[in-house]
Amino acid sequence: MRIAVVGAAGNLGSAVAGEAAARGHEVTALGRAEVEATDAASLKEALTGHDAVVVAVKGPERTVPRTAAALLEALPAAGVARLVFLGGGGSLLAPSGQRFVDSPAFPPQYLETALDQAAALEILRAARTDLHWSYVSPPPVHLVPGGKTGTYRAQARDTPLTDAAGESRVSTGDYAAAVLDAIEQGSFRQQRFTVAY
Numbered sequence: 001m002r003i004a005v006v007g008a009a010g011n012l013g014s015a016v017a018g019e020a021a022a023r024g025h026e027v028t029a030l031g032r033a034e035v036e037a038t039d040a041a042s043l044k045e046a047l048t049g050h051d052a053v054v055v056a057v058k059g060p061e062r063t064v065p066r067t068a069a070a071l072l073e074a075l076p077a078a079g080v081a082r083l084v085f086l087g088g089g090g091s092l093l094a095p096s097g098q099r100f101v102d103s104p105a106f107p108p109q110y111l112e113t114a115l116d117q118a119a120a121l122e123i124l125r126a127a128r129t130d131l132h133w134s135y136v137s138p139p140p141v142h143l144v145p146g147g148k149t150g151t152y153r154a155q156a157r158d159t160p161l162t163d164a165a166g167e168s169r170v171s172t173g174d175y176a177a178a179v180l181d182a183i184e185q186g187s188f189r190q191q192r193f194t195v196a197y
């Protein structure tokens with residue numbers, strides 16, 4: 001498949017771009033030098049001709065929700081049917097029913113991005129669109145550097161997946177593999193899914 005990765009030099013985008021290339025896909029790696037993710041016209045120009053787009057951006061001034069809105073406009077115009085948006089885990093729900101991002105214990109250094117990511121999910125969910133989007137939530141805290149084990153679980157849900165010890169955790173390698181599996185299998189249509197062991 002022809003897969004574009006927006007944010008391909010970033011922490012998660014580079015893991016996804018590497019996994020896609022290793023599986024034999026044709027990968028277009030995009031960063032700020034090639035595309036302005038918050039601008040629909042720029043996205044349309046950069047993304048036309050691709051089968052799927054993975055977006056892994058982070059930035060100031062509401063970059064993440066503005067990117068979600070721009071993608072909803074740009075992708076149908078570009079003829080791109082498939083989007084996987086690398087999201088946040090802070091909008092997953094704690095056992096209390098509260099979003100992790102709304103807890104006073106949420107790490108303050110991640111608050112702005114987590115709220116931006118929660119807003120992006122709401123924008124995608126509210127859209128009236130035929131676009132096959134998926135929003136991926138990593139564990140709220142423990143998305144950790146590491147390779148692929150192939151043992152992860154991926155499920156459409158609004159609460160974290162936890163292991164037998166009650167921990168929600170996954171490596172970047174397995175997270176990237178879950179993104180490629182979702183693209184190749186066409187799964188999680190207009191859904192948020194989360195990935196963990």
Ligand SMILES: NC(=O)c1ccc[n+]([C@@H]2O[C@H](COP(=O)([O-])OP(=O)(O)OC[C@H]3O[C@@H](n4cnc5c(N)ncnc54)[C@H](OP(=O)(O)O)[C@@H]3O)[C@@H](O)[C@H]2O)c1
Pocket residue numbers: 006007008009010011012013030031032033035036037038056057058059063064086087088089090113114117138139140141142143
């Ligand atoms: N546990 C969690 O909830 C969790 C953990 C990790 C990440 N995340 C989420 O995953 C996303 C990606 O994180 P990351 O750590 O991979 O980010 P990162 O390493 O900071 O990479 C962000 C990428 O976005 C690109 N970018 C920023 N603004 C852009 C714009 N306006 N137009 C085009 N490209 C732009 C940058 O391009 P350049 O290369 O040109 O600078 C960079 O490659 C974030 O939104 C973050 O919230 C969530």
